[in-house]
Amino acid sequence: MGEVASKAALAKRAAGALGRLTTGQKNEALLVMADALRREAAAIIEANAEDLERGRQGGTPQSMLDRLSLDTDRIDAIAEGLQQIAVLPDPVGDTLETLERPNGLIIEKIRVPLGVIGIIYEARPNVTVDAAGLCLKTGNAVVLRGGSAALSSNRKIVEVLHAALAGTNIPPEALQLIEDPNRSSVDELLKLNGLLDVIIPRGGSSLIQNVVKNATVPVIETGAGICHTYLDASAVAEMAESISLNAKAQRPSVCNSMETLLVHRSFAAEHLTALGEAFRSAKVELRGCSRTRTLIPWALPVTEENFATEYNDYILNIKVVDGIDEALEHIARYGTKHSECIVTEDEESAERFQDEVDAAAVYHNASTRFTDGFEFGYGAEIGISTQKLHARGPMGLPALTSTKYKIYGNGQIRS
Amino acid sequence: MGEVASKAALAKRAAGALGRLTTGQKNEALLVMADALRREAAAIIEANAEDLERGRQGGTPQSMLDRLSLDTDRIDAIAEGLQQIAVLPDPVGDTLETLERPNGLIIEKIRVPLGVIGIIYEARPNVTVDAAGLCLKTGNAVVLRGGSAALSSNRKIVEVLHAALAGTNIPPEALQLIEDPNRSSVDELLKLNGLLDVIIPRGGSSLIQNVVKNATVPVIETGAGICHTYLDASAVAEMAESISLNAKAQRPSVCNSMETLLVHRSFAAEHLTALGEAFRSAKVELRGCSRTRTLIPWALPVTEENFATEYNDYILNIKVVDGIDEALEHIARYGTKHSECIVTEDEESAERFQDEVDAAAVYHNASTRFTDGFEFGYGAEIGISTQKLHARGPMGLPALTSTKYKIYGNGQIRS
Structure with a gap:
């Protein structure tokens, strides 16, 4: 033997x-x-x-x-x-x-x-x-x-x-x-x-x-995390910025950090340029869809492959969506069932998002970075299971x- | 596709x-x-x-x-x-x-x-x-x-x-x-x-x-069941017979039926011949170790391979053991972690058996045939998991x- x-x-x-x-x-x-x-x-x-x-x-x-x-x-x-x-x-x-x-x-x-x-x-x-x-x-x-x-x-x-x-x-x-x-x-x-x-x-x-x-x-x-944050039409701008910055840049190397930001088009029209500036200050490289790039001209074009990549780095994809349906579809397609977040003041959208997203942890108005045994109060962590x-x-x-x-x-x- | x-x-x-x-x-x-x-x-x-x-x-x-x-x-x-x-x-x-x-x-x-x-x-x-x-x-x-x-x-x-x-x-x-x-x-x-x-x-x-x-x-x-019943020194003869007959012959084709009977040598000396008769009446073919065959002369010799076989049929292996240690060792070696039973009046032996046997269901004084979603009161059964x-x-x-x-x-x- x-x-x-x-x-x-x-x-x-x-x-x-x-x-x-x-x-x-x-x-x-x-x-x-x-x-x-x-x-x-x-x-x-x-x-x-x-x-x-x-x-x-x-x-x-x-x-x-x-x-x-x-x-x-x-x-x-x-x-x-x-x-x-x-x-x-x-x-x-x-x-x-x-x-x-x-x-x-x-x-x-x-x-x-x-x-x-x-x-x-x-x-x-x-x-x-x-x-x-x-x-x-x-x-x-x-x-x-x-x-x-x-x-x-x-x-x-x-x-x-x-x-x-x-x-x-x-x-x-x-x-x-x-x-x-x-x-x-x-x-x-x-x-x-x-x-x-x-x-x-x-x-x-x-x-x-x-x-x-x-x-x-x-x-x-365990592990692989392509996590999304969706900023809904009714999101409060300050909270949206603080949650999405935290999800991306507080510690990008870990599995519960965000890789793609999905933004409702009406929220984008009002706030996406400022949000892009905030990410630039945090030294995050941005890759965006065409609608994103009209609002954040310094963003590189995003590819299908980018959406399917776990960067674990100071890089973020941004996509402007027409609404929650498109956000849900995107997450169903590219997510790894780890942690997903909606920022919204609309309780109905929040409930729908939490019900329909198929992931281990689904957040309303909080950073995906909390998916962690210690943060959940378990006192230890063997890992984060992404299977069912x-x-x-x-x-x-x-x-x-x-x-x-x-x-x-x-x-x-x-x- | x-x-x-x-x-x-x-x-x-x-x-x-x-x-x-x-x-x-x-x-x-x-x-x-x-x-x-x-x-x-x-x-x-x-x-x-x-x-x-x-x-x-x-x-x-x-x-x-x-x-x-x-x-x-x-x-x-x-x-x-x-x-x-x-x-x-x-x-x-x-x-x-x-x-x-x-x-x-x-x-x-x-x-x-x-x-x-x-x-x-x-x-x-x-x-x-x-x-x-x-x-x-x-x-x-x-x-x-x-x-x-x-x-x-x-x-x-x-x-x-x-x-x-x-x-x-x-x-x-x-x-x-x-x-x-x-x-x-x-x-x-x-x-x-x-x-x-x-x-x-x-x-x-x-x-x-x-x-x-x-x-x-x-x-x-799911499924595979090489289940054992161990008749301890203090087992009540009537209960031992009724439980082991039920475990073997009530429906031999299913995974929770018994394949091997382990018998304490002192219980064997007093009761194994009668038990052998009972199995003969139930048309169960017996295969025994050498000590078994002196008490049940019509039993065929048992082989290592027999002990590792799920018969799902009217066939039973019998082995006389020196005590609970040998029974536990045999089960650890040949069991499939499905259902195991001890028949004993000795609470200490029962507790030890239930603690040390590594199986989904461990019985004291009841037939292994009860391992079943309906019998457990679950109202349905998808199968019996033998993994952990x-x-x-x-x-x-x-x-x-x-x-x-x-x-x-x-x-x-x-x-």
Whole structure:
């Protein structure tokens, strides 16, 4: 058995006992892990330096090096994340339903861990700790496959966590890191039915699409966000500007930021030029339809392909529409079912938009940037599901659980 | 665009409007569908006769012909099924959570339809109606791909239902039947990401495994059941016999029936010979381990392969075990996470068994045959999920829904 299957088998063997630990035992282990990371920060930074050096020699862009880089502050923040997970309520063991049947059977529906979770991600070493913490808190064993660019960092982090877990009730085998940097190790992981219960990809759209297209293990699809904001005829100009600027420019690199602004023609006639100026001040490059370009002459022409692109950057498409119908059609065509917003004072339009848009989160008069586990008050976030099965939108701890029916009888048989 | 993609696209287009119909509109359509089936029973039976004739000429086994065959009583029962679905509560629109955030955002989590559901099944024409009814009740469009052996029946049934829907608020395009009898039409359906939101296979294990292995659309895996009953040392002999006979022989062809009986050695020493007699009277062929065969000399020797087989027949494996540990190990190795049972008077053993067995339904002192949507009181059943994602165990109407967050603001932006 190669590395991938043998590590997944170890994780599976550890999962049973892990799933039956008390909340206290799991929380204690999370705190021990946090302490160990802080204590071993120097060694982790040293391992990270190897990754950075390799990256620089290989010509990795600076933005990727930034995401890869660790220092004492970042390690402290990562450890802090584990402490925050420790104080969250533990969903495992919750009774979701109790049915008493006419034949006397008592049926309880109980939350249980999923089992073994595979996480496939890129070169952010913080995900290694974050995913481990979230999975362990919910009683799940975890098999991590991080990007090869972060291999030295991940290996050292997992070594530190394994040593820490050895003194706790969590079996260290419950946390596995796949070290094989070849893509074949990802391919193998994707087909480990019977060992993995679910795979969650975290990263860019090509990583996610590879997982979705090739996995035979069930997947929770996360991430890709082509989000729209529609400024309706009755939108208040100030609010429209503040919401659309925030949705685009507060942090363009994330999935809940806006890529396309749809503007009702009457609102556009009055306010679009000023709005264009505001985006120019915020250093946002604009691409517009022909009606947009008469009002914002410095906008480049927008293409079909632009509408289908998740920029994650200071670039925005603008389209003037005749009304809510055209906005809804555009969103149905180009949206990724992530987060969509209408700015309007018209309650009927707002209701129609929220009912008809097919997306995880549909906003009336608020920025799409709020689609986030912390902003929703979940205290943690595994990712934002853009599929409709199992979990949709920001995923908190319950998204990492399944259920089991326990049935209590006294000899009942079926007739 | 071929038949598969174009019909799925029609279904998708119909899904939006369908998802916003009222419960009353959907129920009315279900009743109209039921009436139409009864009214057109003769035409349906005529189409069914073509399938039966083709089957007989092709040498289809009698048991399959039985499942394929329709008569007035069966059509009446199928129509009755639609009427029962009409009276069930509609989960769509339910508010599952309301969060009020410190910044004033109100976040509502609402049940919505999944969208477009693909159902892949074998030659049971009743599934055509049943699946259509369940999907439409939950506001989902449905693309059906039934076994080619039932094609004439399915075509006629869908023709009747389309004509019936034309007089209702449900767009007839919401119900699509793939008529291409080639396997390539299944393969195409499995990869229709963007048009289908989920695929549910219903049928034998080879059909299900084909779907699980090849689909890129999310799947809800159903069905396969290698279920065990463990008779503990303290089991009451009468209850042990009645539960294990029921689990095996009341209806062996279904997934929740028992395939292997595990017997504590002390219980075996006292009761296994009598139990063997009882199974012999019930015409159950026995296959046993060596300890079993000293107590039931007429049992054939059992093999590893037998333990891994879902017989769905009057055949039973019996294994004598040294205690609950060995029983748990056996179940972990051969079980399909469907339904498992312990018969015991020892509460501690019962609790341990229910905690440690990883299955959708774990019984104490009741037959595994109860794993069923109707027996659980759900009033309907789409299937029994054996995966851990989205739904586990008997699936009622809520299993055919997703959720959406509606967020109400008054200008909130993220800082």
